[in-house]
Amino acid sequence: MTYTIQQIQQALKARWLQKIDPEANVEQLLLDSRSITAPRTALFFALSGQRHDGHRFLTDCYRAGIRNFILCREVSLDGMPDANVLLVPDSLLALQTLAAWHRAQFRLPVVGITGSNGKTMVKEWLHQLLPREKMVRSPKSYNSQIGVPLSVWQIGPEHRLGVFEAGISQMGEMERLARIIRPDIGLITNLGPAHREGFPSESVKLQEKMRLFESAKTLVFCADHSEISAAAKAWAAARKGRLLLSWSRTGQDVAIQFSGFKTQLGGRVKFRIATAASAQGLQKNRQFQHLNAVLEIPYSDAASIENACHCITLLLALGYPLSVFSRRLKHLEPVEMRLELKAGINNCTIINDAYSNDLASLRIALHFAQQQSRDGQITLILSDFLQTGQRKDQLYQQVAAGLLEHHVQRLIAIGPDTGALLRAKLPTDFNASFYPDTDAFLQNLQAHDFNADLILIKGARLFAFERIAQRLEQKAHKTVLEVNLGAVVHNLNVYNRLLTPGTKMMVMVKAAGYGSGAAELGRLLEFHKVDFLGVAYADEGIELRQAGVQLPILVLNPEPAGFDAMLRHRLEPEVYSLNLLDQLLHFAGKNRAMAIHLKLDTGMHRLGFSKNDLPALLERLGNHPNIRVQSVFSHLAAADNPVHDAFTHAQARAFAGMYKKIAAGLHYRPLRHLANTGGMVRASPCRQWPLFRVGTRPFGAYCRQCLHGYDHGGCNGNSYGQ
Numbered sequence: 256m257t258y259t260i261q262q263i264q265q266a267l268k269a270r271w272l273q274k275i276d277p278e279a280n281v282e283q284l285l286l287d288s289r290s291i292t293a294p295r296t297a298l299f300f301a302l303s304g305q306r307h308d309g310h311r312f313l314t315d316c317y318r319a320g321i322r323n324f325i326l327c328r329e330v331s332l333d334g335m336p337d338a339n340v341l342l343v344p345d346s347l348l349a350l351q352t353l354a355a356w357h358r359a360q361f362r363l364p365v366v367g368i369t370g371s372n373g374k375t376m377v378k379e380w381l382h383q384l385l386p387r388e389k390m391v392r393s394p395k396s397y398n399s400q401i402g403v404p405l406s407v408w409q410i411g412p413e414h415r416l417g418v419f420e421a422g423i424s425q426m427g428e429m430e431r432l433a434r435i436i437r438p439d440i441g442l443i444t445n446l447g448p449a450h451r452e453g454f455p456s457e458s459v460k461l462q463e464k465m466r467l468f469e470s471a472k473t474l475v476f477c478a479d480h481s482e483i484s485a486a487a488k489a490w491a492a493a494r495k496g497r498l499l500l501s502w503s504r505t506g507q508d509v510a511i512q513f514s515g516f517k518t519q520l521g522g523r524v525k526f527r528i529a530t531a532a533s534a535q536g537l538q539k540n541r542q543f544q545h546l547n548a549v550l551e552i553p554y555s556d557a558a559s560i561e562n563a564c565h566c567i568t569l570l571l572a573l574g575y576p577l578s579v580f581s582r583r584l585k586h587l588e589p590v591e592m593r594l595e596l597k598a599g600i601n602n603c604t605i606i607n608d609a610y611s612n613d614l615a616s617l618r619i620a621l622h623f624a625q626q627q628s629r630d631g632q633i634t635l636i637l638s639d640f641l642q643t644g645q646r647k648d649q650l651y652q653q654v655a656a657g658l659l660e661h662h663v664q665r666l667i668a669i670g671p672d673t674g675a676l677l678r679a680k681l682p683t684d685f686n687a688s689f690y691p692d693t694d695a696f697l698q699n700l701q702a703h704d705f706n707a708d709l710i711l712i713k714g715a716r717l718f719a720f721e722r723i724a725q726r727l728e729q730k731a732h733k734t735v736l737e738v739n740l741g742a743v744v745h746n747l748n749v750y751n752r753l754l755t756p757g758t759k760m761m762v763m764v765k766a767a768g769y770g771s772g773a774a775e776l777g778r779l780l781e782f783h784k785v786d787f788l789g790v791a792y793a794d795e796g797i798e799l800r801q802a803g804v805q806l807p808i809l810v811l812n813p814e815p816a817g818f819d820a821m822l823r824h825r826l827e828p829e830v831y832s833l834n835l836l837d838q839l840l841h842f843a844g845k846n847r848a849m850a851i852h853l854k855l856d857t858g859m860h861r862l863g864f865s866k867n868d869l870p871a872l873l874e875r876l877g878n879h880p881n882i883r884v885q886s887v888f889s890h891l892a893a894a895d896n897p898v899h900d901a902f903t904h905a906q907a908r909a910f911a912g913m914y915k916k917i918a919a920g921l922h923y924r925p926l927r928h929l930a931n932t933g934g935m936v937r938a939s940p941c942r943q944w945p946l947f948r949v950g951t952r953p954f955g956a957y958c959r960q961c962l963h964g965y966d967h968g969g970c971n972g973n974s975y976g977q
């Protein structure tokens with residue numbers, strides 16, 4: 256959808272700071288200066304928060320070609336002479352207001368999904384069950400205060416159904432999201448312990464989630480969750496004419512009953528669905544009449560069964576007969592197969608998205624590929640687009656533009672439409688090969704020289720691109736570590752939600768990210784706005800710099816012979832003894848500026864300055880103002896073990912006393928970090944420091960639902976870090 260910047264100014268009631276071309280077109284909303292793809296039709300929102308300020312990147316955006324901006328404070332525009340600039344009181348609120356205004360232009364039915372777990376899975380499975388439907392949905396798990404408006408902005412005139420998820424972590428957030436989504440049908444999946452720290456109680460958290468459904472006419476839920484059932488009934492009682500569609504596995508008086516679950520060979524499950532003749536409001540709906548059938552899904556775990564039952568009930572509520580989607584239930588795919596990053600043949604890297612193909616998901620995949628590519632060049636294996644609802648010439652014109660914007664170096668297009676339509680939209684010298692089907696390409700695979708390429712495989716399910724992925728993936732070892740970057744991001748967000756506003760995060764990626772791949776992991780963490788990275792040796796930091804990572808990098812084991820390399824690559828050494836400090840000061844002299852990190856010994860007695868070392872330490876640093884102490888830290892010996900809590904708290908007290916003396920001696924306050932992963936998860940006194948240090952390995956060591964150890968057995972969660 257295209258609007259003029261003048262229309263957007265009127266919708267937001269924004270004030271012009273600079274008005275150059277009010278008829279300039281805007282098609283995409285941009286928040287990150289590192290992900291610019293179509294600058295001439297982008298509108299950049301300079302978001303400001305405790306951990307970021309988008310106004311710092313206005314010049315970068317302008318140099319990249321962006322000419323439309325929304326700011327929330329006045330800045331000098333001397334370097335932006337031909338840019339349209341709008342001023343609003345709150346740029347995040349403006350983003351949300353614009354998305355809500357855009358949503359109001361359309362009358363398609365919209366589903367709003369919330370709950371503690373399962374939102375993304377339900378949404379993606381709905382898309383799998385209705386592959387020919389002209390559906391717009393949240394990309395991946397875009398359910399936040401920023402993700403929801405970006406999701407809703409995708410709605411276009413070709414769409415016939417919208418499915419958006421909404422997640423909250425604090426009071427008042429859902430009210431904003433509800434105004435943007437305005438669902439006609441609501442679904443609440445379940446209620447778990449996630450985000451409990453943001454609400455006074457679980458009941459208050461549930462009431463906040465229910466705010467999503469203010470505009471909904473129908474609410475779908477599982478009556479087996481007693482708290483949700485009570486809240487749903489209260490919701491319906493307060494609003495005349497609202498319809499409840501409940502389902503159950505336990506024989507309650509509900510609209511839909513699922514029963515007779517039997518596990519088959521291969522972990523598949525068969526079960527029966529039936530509707531109650533007296534179920535509220537269902538008598539007029541033909542798809543509910545005399546409903547009695549046996550269904551099958553390819554999963555037997557409780558979470559997948561619940562997600563499938565949500566999908567079935569929701570599709571019936573939308574008016575789709577069981578016959579439309581029952582066969583597809585047998586072939587539901589795990590969402591994790593999207594955007595898998597794996598090692599490929601001949602030193603290639605494979606991004607496997609052989610799952611679905613639509614314009615929105617192609618943009619996401621291309622952006623992800625561009626982030627992972629060292630040189631910004633990508634080989635794309637692409638199938639035809641099926642049932643998009645757009646005119647094909649317009650669709651493939653947009654596809655061609657996307658390939659050029661994301662610096663795709665080589666295209667292998669498979670399918671009759673790509674050959675007939677996409678070829679004509681690309682420059683004549685573009686490196687492209689065209690095949691009628693997947694078999695034809697596989698027969699000619701050897702003709703393509705894949706060597707150290709980043710290969711994005713993006714195809715509609717019909718084309719069976721998993722066969723291509725299997726041929727291109729590296730098979731040198733029987734045992735292979737597969738890194739699910741989506742799980743890393745999920746767990747990163749879990750830790751972020753534990754932090755108080757303004758707290759910075761340092762992630763350790765030493766030992767190649769404990770086998771996860773340092774370069775790939777470093778770029779991913781930088782993209783998700785981690786503040787610092789930590790490595791064991793200077794060589795690892797240099798590798799990250801060569802991969803394009805620009806974040807500050809702490810080196811835990813610096814060697815004097817490597818000081819010059821650390822200075823050249825902007826690496827920051829840990830200094831833990833007077834002897835090491837003296838060698839660094841000798842190297843730096845009085846002129847070379849370096850940032851260092853001081854490690855204190857608070858009782859672990861491994862490495863670090865003791866209390867008795869502080870006078871000599873401060874005297875040396877006072878004589879070398881060119882040496883800047885970036886942070887002061889220590890290491891908790893046993894923060895993950897409740898038996899040693901007294902010792903952990905003693906370490907925290909010792910650290911606080913030593914830091915106070917250092918800050919007074921330096922006459923400035925460096926960052927301080929004491930909480931490692933265990934300290935953040937369970938040692939609450941250690942959460943007060945402004946920097947939190949987490950290891951890559953513990954990203955996969957805690958239950959996603961309650962953050963206890965993965966083998967604790969203490970919750971009913973079934974979703975763990977990868």
